[in-house]
Amino acid sequence: MTAAGVEWGCQTTNNPATAIQLNVKTLLRHVQDLVGFVVKSVRHTLGAPDPRIDVDLDIDPRRKRRCSCCGRPGRVHDILPQRQWHFVPLWNIPVFLHYAPRRVVCQRFGKPVVEAMPWNRGKSPYAAAYMVFLARWAGRLSWKETAEIFSASWEAVRRSVEWVVAWGLEHRDLSGVTAVxxxxxxxxxGKTSLNFLTLVYQIDRGSRRLLWIGRARTEATLREGFDELEKLRAGFLGGLRVVCSDMWKPFLKVVRERCGQALNVLDPFHVAKHLNEALDTVRRGEQSRLKDKAARKEAKGGRFLLLTRGTKVRGKARAKLKAVLASLGRTSRAWELKESFRRFWLYRSPAWASAYLRAWTTRAMRSKIEPMKKVARMLRAHEDLLLNYFRAKRQYTNAMVEGMNHKARVALARSFGHRSFDVLKLVLYHNLGDLPEPPSSHKFC
Ligand SMILES: [Zn+2]
Structure with a gap:
């Protein structure tokens, strides 16, 4: 390694009178708080196949050493072996900090404790600034890409995200959450219980974020989530006015049990999903009974059009949809039921909505189409919860959550290959948690 010092630099202007030498030392001091420390030397191996910049730090003799646990100054007890920290690369050249940490006698505990170093976080071999840097990129790219682009290890990216997420979770503000x-x-x-995650989102206007993630989607999962949020902020559950969910029984039960004061709103999106699933079952059944091969193909091709909201199908697609509906009698009636249910959500008063629901379910029950009858029975059984949507002034749906779920799926797809729950959890909190970031004196990216 050549010890070239810090003499390579540049001038900010061609005028020698105002020329300022810019060197790595100045740059480093600009981007990293180094109070209490001095840059002893900057070494580089720029000619080597693996160029790198090494920065040796030393104590600033004018300043007292401070304890990392209480921040108070303390007498130096001993010097630990030299440590190395990855720092943010400079023009894609890896940068390392070197320093031998002192241990000081803590005034509070009377024991030797490692001194405070502004760039250090625990035993991590990565400087805090570097971890924030990697984590920020890991929120935009996949972890693999982030590691490749910045010649870091995948593990470095994981640990960086882990630290940033942990910091964010610890420092987030859970006050003022009224709707989840x-x-x-x-x-x-698979389709086993472990292939599902339970997510709790905040859905207040102007503040939408992921609050909690748990494995599986059982009563126990949601109970654990609610308990954890309540533990993090006393009165969290009591402060909820609206809880939006689908008709999944375990969730309904836990919501009733833990936040009975909140209106449990059944989400229109999920009701539409049930209707669409029923319609698709009808279409499949009818299509398989068609003798003509061409007609069968046409019916199959119409699947997407049938599931799309009717008013959004226009032009040529509309003609095609009409042809499919004309060829499939039962599907056509099921489609009409699905479409007409949209009107339910347009009412303002719970009483009128209730009247419409009864009329609709009666029609569905008389249709003799079993999948639609099944949905009708389910909607009847949940009538009171369905009407909560109108009692909550139609303000809350999981539509915003569905947007989040889409983002979640994108994030999960980017983290392909790493299916462990811990990694999924990190990815989701990192992308959807809207978490605060550790403060830093410089924004690197
Ligand atoms: Zn201390």
């Missing part, structure tokens, strides 16, 4: 949405998210291939 509870939803599940499928991941992986």
């Amino acid at each position: 949405g509870v939803d599940d998210l499928h991941h992986g291939r």
Whole structure:
């Protein structure tokens, strides 16, 4: 390694009178708080196949050493072996800090404790600024890409995100949450309980974020989530006015049990999903009974059009939809039921909505189409919860959560290959948690 010192630099202007030498030392002091320390030397191996910049730090003799646990000055007890920290690369050249930490006698505990170093976090071999840097990029790219682009290890990216997320979770503000949405998210291939995650979102106007993630989607999962949030902020559950969910029984039960004072709003999106699933079952059944191969193909091709909101199907697609509906009698009636249910959500008064719901379910029950009858029975059983949507002035739906769920799926797809729950959890909190970031004197990216 050549000890070239800090003499390589540049001038900010061609005028020698105002020329300022810019060197690594100045740059480093600009981007990193180094109070209490001095830059002893900057070494580089720029000619080598693996160029790097090494910065040796030393104590500032004018300042007292401070304890990392209480921040108070303390007498130096001993000097630990030299440590190395990855720092933010400079023009894609890796940068390392070197320093031998002192241990000081803590005034509070009377024991030797490692001194405070503004760039250091615990035993991490990465400087705090570097971890924030990697974590920020890991929120935009996949972890793998982040690691490749910045010649870091995948593990460095994981640990960086882990630290930034932990910091954010510890420092987030859970006050003023009045509306949450509870939803599940499928991941992986199977359909077992462990292939689902339970997510709790805040859905207040202007403040939408992921609050909690748990494995599976059972009563126990949601109970654990609610308990954890309540533990983090006393009165959290009591402060909820609205909880938005689908008709998943375990969730309904826990919501009733833990936040009975809140209106449990059943989400229109999920009701639409049930209707669409029923319609698709009808279409599949009818289509398989078609003798003509071409007609069968046409019916299959119409699947997407059938599931799309009717008013959004226009032009040529509309003609195609009409042809499909004309060829499939039962599907056509099921489609009409699905479409007409949209009117339910347009009412303002719970009483009128209730009247419409009864009329609709009666029609569905008389349709002799079993999948639609099943939905009708389910909606009837949940009538009171369905009407909560109108009692909550139609303000809350999980639509915003569905947007979040879409983002979650994108984030999960980017983290392909790493299916462990811990990694999924980190990815989701990192991307959807709207977490505060550790403060830093410089924004690197
Ligand atoms: Zn202390």
